[in-house]
Amino acid sequence: MFKAGIQYAAGIDFDAVRNSILSKNTEIYVSEAGKILESLGDKDKGIINIKGLVWKVAQERELYSDSVRNAVNAGAEYIVAETKGLDTVDKLVAAVDNNIELIKECGLCLLVENSNLYNGNKYIYGPFSEGKKLCDIVEGLRKRVHYDNIGICADIGVANLLGSNLKSFTKDCMRYLALIHMNDNDGVIDSAQMPFTFTVGRGTRATDIFRVIGILIQYDYNGYVVFNNRGTWEVTPKQLHHSMVRLLEGMTAEWQKEYRFKEAIADRDKILVLFGGGNMFRDYMISFGDKYPPEFIVDNDKNSWGQERLGITIKSPEEILAIPEDKRNVWICNMNYDIIGKQLESMGIEYNCFIDQYYI
Amino acid sequence: MITVGIQTKGLLPEKNTDEAFKMIHDAGFDCVDINIDTFLKNSDLYSGKLNGFFSESMDNLVEYFLSYRVAMEKHGIRASQMHAPYPVRVEGRDVQNNYMQGEVIPKSIVIAEVLGVPWVVIHPFKMQYRYGKEREFQENIEYYKMLVPILKQCKVGICLENLYEALGNRIVEGVCADPEEAVRYIDTLNDYAGEELFGFCLDTGHLQLVNRDPAEFIHILGHRIKALHLHENDGTGDLHQLPYSFGSVAGEGQDWNRIMKALKDVGFAGTLSFETFPTMNSFPRSMQKCVLETIHDIGTYWTTLI
Numbered sequence: 095m096f097k098a099g100i101q102y103a104a105g106i107d108f109d110a111v112r113n114s115i116l117s118k119n120t121e122i123y124v125s126e127a128g129k130i131l132e133s134l135g136d137k138d139k140g141i142i143n144i145k146g147l148v149w150k151v152a153q154e155r156e157l158y159s160d161s162v163r164n165a166v167n168a169g170a171e172y173i174v175a176e177t178k179g180l181d182t183v184d185k186l187v188a189a190v191d192n193n194i195e196l197i198k199e200c201g202l203c204l205l206v207e208n209s210n211l212y213n214g215n216k217y218i219y220g221p222f223s224e225g226k227k228l229c230d231i232v233e234g235l236r237k238r239v240h241y242d243n244i245g246i247c248a249d250i251g252v253a254n255l256l257g258s259n260l261k262s263f264t265k266d267c268m269r270y271l272a273l274i275h276m277n278d279n280d281g282v283i284d285s286a287q288m289p290f291t292f293t294v295g296r297g298t299r300a301t302d303i304f305r306v307i308g309i310l311i312q313y314d315y316n317g318y319v320v321f322n323n324r325g326t327w328e329v330t331p332k333q334l335h336h337s338m339v340r341l342l343e344g345m346t347a348e349w350q351k352e353y354r355f356k357e358a359i360a361d362r363d364k365i366l367v368l369f370g371g372g373n374m375f376r377d378y379m380i381s382f383g384d385k386y387p388p389e390f391i392v393d394n395d396k397n398s399w400g401q402e403r404l405g406i407t408i409k410s411p412e413e414i415l416a417i418p419e420d421k422r423n424v425w426i427c428n429m430n431y432d433i434i435g436k437q438l439e440s441m442g443i444e445y446n447c448f449i450d451q452y453y454i
Numbered sequence: 455m456i457t458v459g460i461q462t463k464g465l466l467p468e469k470n471t472d473e474a475f476k477m478i479h480d481a482g483f484d485c486v487d488i489n490i491d492t493f494l495k496n497s498d499l500y501s502g503k504l505n506g507f508f509s510e511s512m513d514n515l516v517e518y519f520l521s522y523r524v525a526m527e528k529h530g531i532r533a534s535q536m537h538a539p540y541p542v543r544v545e546g547r548d549v550q551n552n553y554m555q556g557e558v559i560p561k562s563i564v565i566a567e568v569l570g571v572p573w574v575v576i577h578p579f580k581m582q583y584r585y586g587k588e589r590e591f592q593e594n595i596e597y598y599k600m601l602v603p604i605l606k607q608c609k610v611g612i613c614l615e616n617l618y619e620a621l622g623n624r625i626v627e628g629v630c631a632d633p634e635e636a637v638r639y640i641d642t643l644n645d646y647a648g649e650e651l652f653g654f655c656l657d658t659g660h661l662q663l664v665n666r667d668p669a670e671f672i673h674i675l676g677h678r679i680k681a682l683h684l685h686e687n688d689g690t691g692d693l694h695q696l697p698y699s700f701g702s703v704a705g706e707g708q709d710w711n712r713i714m715k716a717l718k719d720v721g722f723a724g725t726l727s728f729e730t731f732p733t734m735n736s737f738p739r740s741m742q743k744c745v746l747e748t749i750h751d752i753g754t755y756w757t758t759l760i
Binding site: 105280283284285286287288290291292293294295296297298299304324325326328329330331333334337338340341343344345347348351431432436447449 | 694738740752
């Protein structure tokens with residue numbers, strides 16, 4: 095399971111964060127660490143847990159050692175090397191050389207973050223934009239400074255500005271991926287807004303966040319997912335920050351539920367049944383059919399009963415009732431979740447919903 | 455007293471009626487904007503595809519929508535406004551236009567009466583780019599005048615709405631995008647009716663798309679504003695998204711403080727009604743409840759500014 099957290103951005107209402115489950119993994123900028131750590135009182139102990147630091151490499155040639163040590167004493171485990179503003183890998187290497195002893199001393203995991211160059215008009219690929227190149231950089235740094243505790247922070251919003259295939263980008267980073275910075279934008283401006291708010295038409299999502307989560311699930315990613323939505327905190331009145339934090343908690347709950355999906359379909363003590371033999375069933379079989387094939391599928395189309403689809407027999411929904419209640423593992427594989435859900439409820443059958451958008 | 459409402463589109467008719475109104479109530483909303491345009495979609499009308507929903511007898515339609523009334527009463531929600539099917543006129547589709555204007559819209563008004571809706575948003579015809587603004591005005595006025603008797607009979611009012619059009623890939627102003635023009639429509643019709651049967655529905659997202667200043671618009675329309683469609687976009691597409699979800703620094707995105715101040719200036723006392731149905735699709739399904747709660751929180755905060 096991933097660890098959800100929140101980046102403290104200037105302007106965020108601290109009370110909104112304080113009361114959130116996301117505060118268990120709070121991330122702060124090194125440059126603000128002193129001020130923030132001072133402001134934390136006894137009431138925050140165990141509630142606001144500083145887990146990560148962000149180092150603006152281009153502006154901070156040398157890390158403030160007191161700030162870093164104090165943050166580590168407060169619980170910080172990682173430090174993100176924000177490469178924004180760096181146009182060569184050598185500049186990152188020089189900065190790491192300059193500060194690695196402090197990082198090693200504190201036992202911090204150093205995470206190289208993706209960034210893009212800006213040509214005055216738009217964002218373009220730079221030395222830190224691609225997942226495979228980030229892996230090469232990490233491997234090079236590990237060898238150079240003799241420190242294995244170096245990995246990748248993948249900022250989804252930053253990758254989105256290049257029109258990257260976000261699923262492929264995340265997969266390319268996976269070998270060393272330890273932190274996802276989750277935010278959204280329109281693909282043009284780095285607004286670091288809340289996920290799922292950029293759409294086209296009537297609610298069609300314009301950013302491929304579902305597939306990013308899907309690839310994390312498929313690879314059993316157990317690192318951090320930290321919401322770094324400075325745009326949201328800047329634009330939204332403070333009185334509404336708690337509402338926006340609640341939305342982020344809702345996203346966290348949804349993704350945690352989806353993580354449990356993989357555990358659920360892998361449960362060999364239960365009989366896996368999929369409701370629906372159409373496109374969504376096909377999508378399930380492509381992603382999970384090899385490892386977790388269903389025992390059978392059910393469909394309301396009587397003409398399909400007794401036939402096979404992708405090697406799986408199709409039966410009447412009534413056949414589910416032949417399975418002992420505690421052995422049923424039923425998943426709706428059809429976009430008409432509400433209608434089929436009502437049907438199953440009327441039959442007294444518990445069910446879950448397969449969300450193919452994560453995996454197709 | 456200012457109330458906070460939300461449209462039913464995005465929840466109905468997909469969900470069970472009672473379940474949908476319960477969700478709306480549980481999120482804290484007092485009012486709803488009933489979207490009966492979901493029963494005859496604009497995309498179908500633009501492509502000439504009609505279904506038989508509004509061809510049903512009035513008795514059958516009333517019986518169908520009684521389930522809405524029952525659910526609203528059960529959950530303590532009232533309808534502050536309704537949105538009739540649109541477009542009411544499509545160039546070159548005369549048979550369809552006659553059906554919309556002669557049957558669908560009048561039946562919509564009767565449905566509004568059944569549901570206790572005071573104001574129904576009925577889009578004016580979009581004709582200016584082909585026929586000019588004056589002919590567009592005349593034909594709209596002629597049609598709306600024909601509806602006056604049924605409005606009086608049903609004790610329902612009509613709201614015109616500020617619209618846009620698309621020329622190529624570019625969004626341009628449409629009917630009532632000009633506030634002075636909107637005032638002319640409403641005052642002409644109310645003078646004819648002899649009472650306030652016509653008002654205005656201000657759509658904040660549509661204003662963004664045609665670069666109109668919402669505060670100026672509100673001040674010019676004044677007391678004529680009877681309904682609101684509150685939502686935000688990126689200035690390029692009619693996204694109907696959550697307020698405060700655009701921009702990266704304070705001052706970017708829609709200036710909601712300015713809008714609320716303007717509504718306060720003109721003495722608006724109606725419903726802050728959100729038209730944000732895409733959020734029911736753009737966020738994961740499991741988040742529908744907390745999205746609704748967030749929208750309600752935004753509306754509640756805004757009531758403190760008015």
